[in-house]
Amino acid sequence: METNLEVxxxxxxxxxxVVLGVxxxxxxxxxxxxxxxxAFAEAYDLxxxxxxxxxxxxxxxxxxxxxxxxxxxxxxxxxxxGVPGTVYHLEAGALPKPRGMxxxxxEIGITEVLSAAELLGMHPRIRIVGVQPDVYQQVGLELxxxxxxxxxRVTSAxxxxxxxxxxxxxxxxxxxxxxxHA
Amino acid sequence: MSxxxxxxxxxxxxxxxxxxxxxxxxxxxxxxxxxxxxGFEIVLNGREPGDAYHITQRICGVCPTSHAHAAALxxxxxxxIHPPDLGRLVRNMVEGAQFLHSNILWxxxxxxxxxxxxxxxxxxxxxxxxxxxxxxxxxxxxxxxxLGPFANAYWGHPAYKLPAELNLLAVTHYLEALEKQxxxxxxxxxxxxxxxxxxxxxxxxxxxxxxxDDMVTLRSRLGExxxxxxxxxxxxxxxxxxxxxxxxxxxxxxxxxxxWGVFDDESFDSKNRLLPSGIILDGVLKVQEVDQAxxxxxxxHGWYKDGPAQHPSVGTTEPEFTEWNVEKKYxxxxxxxxxxxxxxxxxxxxxxxxxxxxxxxxRALIDHVLKAxxxxxxxxxxxxVVGRFATRAVETKIVAxxxxxxxxxxxxxxxxxxxxxxxxxxxxxTASGKGLWEAPRGALGHWNRIENxxxxxxxxxxxxxxxxxxxxxxxGKGPIEQALIGTPVVDPKRPLEILRVAHSFDPCLxxxxxxxxxxxxxxxxxxxx
Numbered sequence: 001m002e003t004n005l006e007v008x009x010x011x012x013x014x015x016x017x018v019v020l021g022v023x024x025x026x027x028x029x030x031x032x033x034x035x036x037x038x039a040f041a042e043a044y045d046l047x048x049x050x051x052x053x054x055x056x057x058x059x060x061x062x063x064x065x066x067x068x069x070x071x072x073x074x075x076x077x078x079x080x081x082g083v084p085g086t087v088y089h090l091e092a093g094a095l096p097k098p099r100g101m102x103x104x105x106x107e108i109g110i111t112e113v114l115s116a117a118e119l120l121g122m123h124p125r126i127r128i129v130g131v132q133p134d135v136y137q138q139v140g141l142e143l144x145x146x147x148x149x150x151x152x153r154v155t156s157a158x159x160x161x162x163x164x165x166x167x168x169x170x171x172x173x174x175x176x177x178x179x180x181h182a
Numbered sequence: 183m184s185x186x187x188x189x190x191x192x193x194x195x196x197x198x199x200x201x202x203x204x205x206x207x208x209x210x211x212x213x214x215x216x217x218x219x220x221g222f223e224i225v226l227n228g229r230e231p232g233d234a235y236h237i238t239q240r241i242c243g244v245c246p247t248s249h250a251h252a253a254a255l256x257x258x259x260x261x262x263i264h265p266p267d268l269g270r271l272v273r274n275m276v277e278g279a280q281f282l283h284s285n286i287l288w289x290x291x292x293x294x295x296x297x298x299x300x301x302x303x304x305x306x307x308x309x310x311x312x313x314x315x316x317x318x319x320x321x322x323x324x325x326x327x328x329l330g331p332f333a334n335a336y337w338g339h340p341a342y343k344l345p346a347e348l349n350l351l352a353v354t355h356y357l358e359a360l361e362k363q364x365x366x367x368x369x370x371x372x373x374x375x376x377x378x379x380x381x382x383x384x385x386x387x388x389x390x391x392x393x394x395d396d397m398v399t400l401r402s403r404l405g406e407x408x409x410x411x412x413x414x415x416x417x418x419x420x421x422x423x424x425x426x427x428x429x430x431x432x433x434x435x436x437x438x439x440x441x442w443g444v445f446d447d448e449s450f451d452s453k454n455r456l457l458p459s460g461i462i463l464d465g466v467l468k469v470q471e472v473d474q475a476x477x478x479x480x481x482x483h484g485w486y487k488d489g490p491a492q493h494p495s496v497g498t499t500e501p502e503f504t505e506w507n508v509e510k511k512y513x514x515x516x517x518x519x520x521x522x523x524x525x526x527x528x529x530x531x532x533x534x535x536x537x538x539x540x541x542x543x544x545r546a547l548i549d550h551v552l553k554a555x556x557x558x559x560x561x562x563x564x565x566x567v568v569g570r571f572a573t574r575a576v577e578t579k580i581v582a583x584x585x586x587x588x589x590x591x592x593x594x595x596x597x598x599x600x601x602x603x604x605x606x607x608x609x610x611x612t613a614s615g616k617g618l619w620e621a622p623r624g625a626l627g628h629w630n631r632i633e634n635x636x637x638x639x640x641x642x643x644x645x646x647x648x649x650x651x652x653x654x655x656x657x658g659k660g661p662i663e664q665a666l667i668g669t670p671v672v673d674p675k676r677p678l679e680i681l682r683v684a685h686s687f688d689p690c691l692x693x694x695x696x697x698x699x700x701x702x703x704x705x706x707x708x709x710x711x
Binding site: 024025026056057059060061063064067116118119120121139140141 | 221222224225237240241243244246283287291319323357360361363364365367368371
């Protein structure tokens with residue numbers, strides 16, 4: 001199973017990048033990763049090698065999304081030291097260790113998926129764009145104002161991560177973006 | 183840069199807390215509690231009825247597709263329409279892929295690890311190359327100091343009984359299963375547009391018209407999964423089960439089973455679904471048709487404002503937290519009941535209903551399994567932990583085989599130039615509907631009430647609500663509460679046996695277990711997640 005992946009990545013010219021928005025959009029700021037990746041995909045012209053993905057809370061399903069990716073930029077709510085809306089750039093090492101012994105498939109988070117990927121011989125480079133949430137444990141369909149206001153900074157942070165990988169992306173033509181919303 | 187930890191709590195969808203009283207090495211009593219109020223239904227009020235399709239699939243990270251389809255059926259029922267035949271087939275394929283994904287994931291990556299000692303696999307002396315490779319890979323993983331998905335478990339617990347070679351074989355298949363569940367996700371994506379969220383099968387049918395190319399890609403992926411289920415999944419269950427003969431009686435449960443049914447045929451009648459609707463009462467395999475009108479939700483032991491048990495179509499959700507007190511209120515779960523009865527749902531329920539209805543595939547496969555387990559003619563041996571394993575494996579085969587047939591049906595439609603996948607309809611101004619379907623982990627019901635063209639009330643009863651329900655007003659215990667009673671617990675500090683029973687229901691919640699030992703007066707709080 002790992003052979004296929006390795007062959008595929010060795011032959012591709014531009015590195016494939018998955019931009020994975022993670023979280024539950026029913027839980028207010030918990031869903032900021034999903035909203036941010038959507039905003040990013042709407043605002044920028046993306047080559048086929050960059051795949052923006054609404055990952056929701058899919059757990060091990062993310063494995064099929066990571067399949068074949070050389071780089072993964074995870075965008076997620078992160079509890080750090082900043083005020084709500086603070087944007088963090090993190091390395092994979094900042095993730096907590098796997099907790100093991102799962103009670104249900106609902107507990108499979110990023111850490112578990114990455115270690116399962118490793119066990120399968122997949123080794124994508126992981127970068128994380130984190131956003132400090134305000135309210136994330138109460139049901140609600142919208143972001144809180146401070147986190148919504150941070151969305152342009154989050155999309156810029158994704159662009160920065162891409163440029164570190166060596167990929168430049170340009171904003172869509174303004175009119176085109178407006179047409180898409182019409 | 184200061185070290186920042188991504189708090190995993192945001193990814194855990196509430197906890198299932200089990201409080202268990204152990205006496206003389208066995209569970210004497212048990213209480214199941216959902217520890218987090220969700221109330222997703224509240225956000226739906228006042229919205230467009232079609233929004234429920236998009237919003238409710240976010241309720242659950244593991245089975246978004248099933249929520250999507252229950253919501254679609256609910257609105258179709260309110261509008262009085264059905265999708266065209268090709269739309270039905272596409273919906274069945276998308277849901278089928280979800281079942282393959284979920285059943286494989288549940289067995290290999292959650293439930294089997296309670297019976298397979300992963301670290302003991304390192305002690306095996308494998309002869310075959312594949313096993314040697316697995317062992318080397320596992321060994322590297324363990325030596326690197328990170329057990330990854332295998333960390334913090336109860337490895338070495340005396341209740342693990344498999345020989346080292348079988349442990350190793352199961353670990354090899356664990357790795358293959360990671361790949362298979364991923365392939366099943368790809369199948370969903372071919373039709374569903376983008377996974378994990380399904381965008382293309384709302385009320386009315388399918389927005390995606392399948393192509394011959396789709397079907398060719400899909401058929402080869404599906405064929406691989408089908409073969410793997412036949413040659414690996416089912417044989418693994420049958421190989422592991424004989425080492426745990428006591429688990430054909432442990433975890434019995436209420437022996438009342440409920441299935442809303444799943445995978446429609448041309449009639450759109452739930453009685454005729456591939457896995458048909460029906461109920462079984464008191465363990466007697468004589469099926470009765472199901473009547474959703476007698477379903478109620480009881481809040482006697484839930485943190486909700488007291489009131490009479492209500493049918494979900496008129497159900498209310500008024501949270502009122504008091505304190506944890508097993509005599510009074512101890513959970514955020516309501517207690518769904520079927521005419522006052524506690525019902526188990528899930529693959530065991532679906533397969534027992536199908537078996538009792540003499541569905542030919544179910545009949546043949548279950549008889550085969552019973553024979554292999556040395557319980558020929560005794561289907562009641564399946565009212566157990568082993569039974570939940572065996573029925574999920576068998577069901578996975580039935581679904582994979584049916585998907586192959588639906589593939590052919592779709593190809594027939596395309597060859598005949600039939601490409602109608604969607605029934606257009608007007609959203610009714612005033613109506614109510616029900617969407618009764620199955621998620622892999624059990625019966626899933628959505629109920630809506632539409633007023634002035636908007637959602638006036640929406641209620642969801644998930645499979646976990648049935649299985650993890652607390653006691654009701656007549657002190658009737660929930661399914662898992664009943665199933666836990668009598669379970670042996672060798673070491674209260676490492677309650678592996680309790681996890682086996684809880685996992686066998688494939689709960690939708692993370693879990694903490696509190697074990698109380700009245701003889702020593704000790705309380706062990708075991709955080710499992």
